[in-house]
Amino acid sequence: MPSNLVVQAPADGVRLITLHRPQALNALNTELLAELANELDAAAHDEHTRAVVITGNRKAFAAGADINEMAERDLVGILNDPRVAHWQRIAAFPKPLIAAVNGFALGGGCELVMCADIVIAGADARFGQPEINLGIIPGAGGTQRLLRAVGKPLAMQLVLTGETLDARHALQAGLISEMTQPELTVERALQVARSIAQKAPLAVRLAKEALLKAQDTDLASGLRFERHAFTLLAGTADRDEGIRAFQEKRPANFIGR
Amino acid sequence: MSFQHILFSIEDGVALLSLNRPEQLNSFNADMHLEVREALKQVRQSAQARVLLLTGEGRGFCAGQDLSDRNVAPGAERPDLGHSIEQFYNPLIRSLRDLPMPVICAVNGVAAGAGANIPLACDLVLAARSASFIQAFCRIGLIPDSGGTWLLPRLVGMARAKALTMLGERLSAEQAEQWGLIHRVVDDAELRDEALRLARHLAAQPTYGLALIKRSLNASFDNSFDQQLTLERDLQRLAGRSDDYREGVSAFMEKRTPTFKGC
Numbered sequence: 001m002p003s004n005l006v007v008q009a010p011a012d013g014v015r016l017i018t019l020h021r022p023q024a025l026n027a028l029n030t031e032l033l034a035e036l037a038n039e040l041d042a043a044a045h046d047e048h049t050r051a052v053v054i055t056g057n058r059k060a061f062a063a064g065a066d067i068n069e070m071a072e073r074d075l076v077g078i079l080n081d082p083r084v085a086h087w088q089r090i091a092a093f094p095k096p097l098i099a100a101v102n103g104f105a106l107g108g109g110c111e112l113v114m115c116a117d118i119v120i121a122g123a124d125a126r127f128g129q130p131e132i133n134l135g136i137i138p139g140a141g142g143t144q145r146l147l148r149a150v151g152k153p154l155a156m157q158l159v160l161t162g163e164t165l166d167a168r169h170a171l172q173a174g175l176i177s178e179m180t181q182p183e184l185t186v187e188r189a190l191q192v193a194r195s196i197a198q199k200a201p202l203a204v205r206l207a208k209e210a211l212l213k214a215q216d217t218d219l220a221s222g223l224r225f226e227r228h229a230f231t232l233l234a235g236t237a238d239r240d241e242g243i244r245a246f247q248e249k250r251p252a253n254f255i256g257r
Numbered sequence: 258m259s260f261q262h263i264l265f266s267i268e269d270g271v272a273l274l275s276l277n278r279p280e281q282l283n284s285f286n287a288d289m290h291l292e293v294r295e296a297l298k299q300v301r302q303s304a305q306a307r308v309l310l311l312t313g314e315g316r317g318f319c320a321g322q323d324l325s326d327r328n329v330a331p332g333a334e335r336p337d338l339g340h341s342i343e344q345f346y347n348p349l350i351r352s353l354r355d356l357p358m359p360v361i362c363a364v365n366g367v368a369a370g371a372g373a374n375i376p377l378a379c380d381l382v383l384a385a386r387s388a389s390f391i392q393a394f395c396r397i398g399l400i401p402d403s404g405g406t407w408l409l410p411r412l413v414g415m416a417r418a419k420a421l422t423m424l425g426e427r428l429s430a431e432q433a434e435q436w437g438l439i440h441r442v443v444d445d446a447e448l449r450d451e452a453l454r455l456a457r458h459l460a461a462q463p464t465y466g467l468a469l470i471k472r473s474l475n476a477s478f479d480n481s482f483d484q485q486l487t488l489e490r491d492l493q494r495l496a497g498r499s500d501d502y503r504e505g506v507s508a509f510m511e512k513r514t515p516t517f518k519g520c
Contacts, residue, residue: 181495
């Protein structure tokens with residue numbers, strides 16, 4: 001059982017993973033990161049899990065990496081850093097990942113937010129990449145995903161100054177998808193997860209893949225992938241069921257085939 | 258932390274914070290800012306405090322910034338007032354507005370400069386009949402800070418806001434009440450008692466719900482009507498889950514006086 005995570009199944013098809021290192025503002029040390037990657041692997045392989053919500057607590061989603069741990073690593077240590085593989089597993093999670101963010105999402109915490117597909121944030125959430133203040137730079141996607149999310153000038157300003165962004169600005173900039181009352185952040189994220197969990201799983205999976213393709217291929221390749229995925233779904237029972245249910249004005253009953 | 262420039266206590270659900278530099282009309286210096294900040298932190302963390310009452314000792318409420326702290330000698334480097342705003346005044350104003358409980362301000366005397374705008378960041382403002390509000394900033398080449406330029410036009414309208422802030426004339430408490438800048442004028446001798454009575458009354462009310470009312474009203478100037486409707490839905494959802502709501506409804510059905518706990 002992971003010691004830094006609380007894992008719950010609050011609804012059919014939905015898993016809620018709560019980062020739980022409150023004494024360290026949920027700083028993402030290697031142990032926590034490994035537990036999270038393991039947990040997401042398990043959720044990926046569990047056919048009943050259709051969407052995952054990840055959250056922290058009211059004060060912090062995750063306030064960076066573990067600085068003490070970082071201080072101990074020399075050049076060779078960083079070269080062989082096991083965290084890289086954990087981050088890769090987290091980013092490769094194939095099902096919808098929804099971040100419910102309250103409080104601080106800084107450094108690694110912000111990078112984790114950006115690994116999520118959908119981000120619901122409380123009005124008092126704060127985002128940033130303060131690594132520059134320590135004489136380092138973001139090391140888990142902070143320079144890459146942030147630029148893609150908010151554009152170059154703002155990404156540069158955040159990464160080069162270490163300044164933070166409040167939820168309102170994060171919403172304007174496109175870093176988050178929705179801002180809500182802090183007390184309702186998790187609830188709203190779970191609502192979104194429940195909604196997704198009721199869709200056809202294969203369609204959800206291919207839709208996520210197609211959207212992510214848009215970030216790392218040229219438009220022509222992305223469109224080609226989209227068309228292939230679209231065609232692939234034509235052979236599924238869920239497509240027939242979805243269209244028939246729409247015609248018959250009833251809810252669809254998807255089976256994942 | 259023991260306080261030198263403020264008086265601070267929490268009793269019967271009421272946190273009482275009184276600015277206490279009467280010789281300087283309770284004007285702010287860095288030390289007083291730090292003490293007020295510490296007191297507000299204690300209020301936020303206290304399980305007892307359900308209402309904050311802010312007032313001043315002596316004949317003034319608050320004369321804003323202590324300018325003896327701000328001496329600009331000829332030849333000296335020009336100051337960055339933005340820094341002091343960012344460091345002290347803005348956090349104070351945000352803190353009062355965000356405090357999840359009703360904040361009552363009893364303006365016991367002259368309120369000038371930032372001292373005139375701090376009450377506007379509170380929820381219910383009572384003023385002594387002899388009190389007055391002075392947007393003194395324009396007299397020394399500055400602009401109203403501490404939220405004044407945002408709150409004043411919304412409270413009294415743009416025309417009056419511009420006259421107040423560009424002329425810097427004294428606004429009497431009675432005029433302030435007539436203009437809707439403050440809630441109510443009270444005779445000088447009764448101000449403290451009246452403010453405490455109001456604070457104690459509110460401290461026995463469903464203060465969690467009151468905090469949500471405060472949140473919704475504070476948000477209303479920023480929101481569109483549609484956004485505000487959504488906010489009302491969300492905050493009502495929270496309010497409906499409170500113990501106080503359950504107690505309020507039961508007491509109503511059972512025709513008895515409710516006992517609220519503020520959660």
